[in-house]
Amino acid sequence: MSADTATVVTGIGVTAPTGLGTRAHWEATRAGRGGIGRLTRFDPSGYPATLAAEIPDFDAAAHLPDRLLPQTDQVTRFALVAADWALTDANIDAATFDEFEMGVLTAATSGGFEFAQGELCSLWSRGSRYVSAYQSFAWFYAVNSGQIAIRNGMKGPSGVVVSDQAGGLDAIAHARRQIRQGTPLMVSGAMDASLCPWGWAALWTSGCVHSGTDPDRAYLPFDPRAAGHVPGEGGAILILESAATARDRGARCYGEIAGYAATFDPAPGAGREPALRAAIEFALADAGLTASDIDVVFADAAGVPEQDEIEAAAINAVFGHRAVPVTAPKTMTGRLYSGAGPLDVATALLTMADGVIPPTINVEPTADSPLDLVIGTARRATVRAALVLARGYGGFNSALVLTAAE
Structure with missing residues (x-):
């Protein structure tokens, strides 16, 4: 891969429980300030789990035109605002690009569940005449990609990836592929927000959600007290460009998307090894790096003992015993599903710029x-x-492997 066709990150937009905007998120994350607490979006008293990581002080009307509010779920509002911030951070005016040279590729786990729940309640209690026409797309997994593309006049390659928490990294990788094929600019990343009764009931069925009430003991990956994760909301949107495009317009580069791989675990009881180690090794090979080149690992950090053991074994097998620093900032944000990977990518890029690895909080x-x-x-x-x-x-x-900007 030539230097000109490398994929670089030139803009970051964050809406997360650790803060609104990249600076607020980074300050909270490096300081170890967590965002987990009792769920306030609705009364969770009748549910097995009551803790969540919510985004504080988000006023969509302060950031978006009034016409968008009736047609969007909260998750899409998060995505639109983060995309605006990412474009501003990259110093990009979409009007100066050809509309077919800009694409949008995001990921989702649940879509606009809160919007959908409201419309289903209207259907059940008032009748079909009271169901919004926007229900036809506001709930859909691809809605964030569509709304970002419409808002910014982007008509290049677009789509959505649905692979739960892995989806955010998968979306970035698919966006990198589009850049390699000639698209100069891609908006990518992911948001998730299912903190409504319908979404809450669905999340609980995984059997992996923590049921305790103490925020400081709720999400403890790689800790013998681990008993599940805490759901959160939010994520990050990134601006990806070819290195040539970024250089030609004098853009600041946070770093390069240097390597990526995806694998799928064998069926339970198949007698074969989990495939995470293979994904790590393939991603390093794609980046042209060895294990000794990696300076930090941002862990998936399931918070489920058997899953944590699998991840620890994979990292240990590739890098060696305690040979590389490992961190899991999502102990502050909760598990953001598809939004987690892009937020970790953003945090890793800020780690490179600042020379500070953020902590994994509460874990012993x-x-x-x-x-x-x-x-x-x-x-x-x-x-x-x-x-x-x-x-x-x-x-x-x-x-996914990131390398620092030259």
Whole structure:
């Protein structure tokens, strides 16, 4: 791959429980300030789980035109605002690009569930005349890609990836493929937000959601007390460009999407090894790097003991015993499903720029843990290459390698 066809990140937009905007998110994350608490979007008293990581102080009307509010779910509002911020961060005026040279590729796990629940309630209680025409698309998994494309006049390659928590990395990788095939600019990343009764009931069926009430003991990956994860909302939207496009317009580059791979685990009871290790090795090969080149790993961090053991074993097998720092900032944001991977990518790029690896909060690993977890406080480090991992429910594995801008 030539230097000109490399895919670089030139803009970041974040809406997350750690803050609105990249700066707020990064300040909270490097300081180890968590966003998990009792769910306030609705009364969770009648449900087995009551903790969530909500985005604070988000006023869609302050950021979006009034005409968009009746036709969008909260998750799409998060995505539209983050896309606006990412484009501004990249110093891009979409009107100066050919409309067919800009594409949008995002991921989703649940779509606009809160909007859909409201319309189903109207249908049940008032009748079909009271169901919004916007229901036809506001609930749909691809709605974020569509609304971002419409708002910014982007008519290039577009789509959506649905592979649960692995989806956000998969979307970025598919966007990189479009750039390699000649599209100069892609908007990519993911958002999820299912903090409504319908979404809450669906999330609980995974059997992986924590049922306790103490936020500081709720999401503890790689900890012997681990008992599930805490759902969150939000994610990140990134601006990806070919290196040539970015150079020609004098853009600031956060880093390069250097390598990627995806695998799928064998069926339970098949007697074959989980496939996460293979995803890591394939991603390193795609980037042309070796394990010794990686300066930090952003872990998937399931918070489920058997899944944590699989991930720790894969990292240990590739890198060696405590040979690379490992962190899981999602202990502050909860598990954001498709939004988790892009947010970790954004955080990894900020780690490279700032020379600080953010901590994994509240976790107390055992003395014989094979991982060098960054716990308690942030760690100063020179980071030139980072590995981001994500796994989706049912067996999806994705690994993405980032390298620092030259």
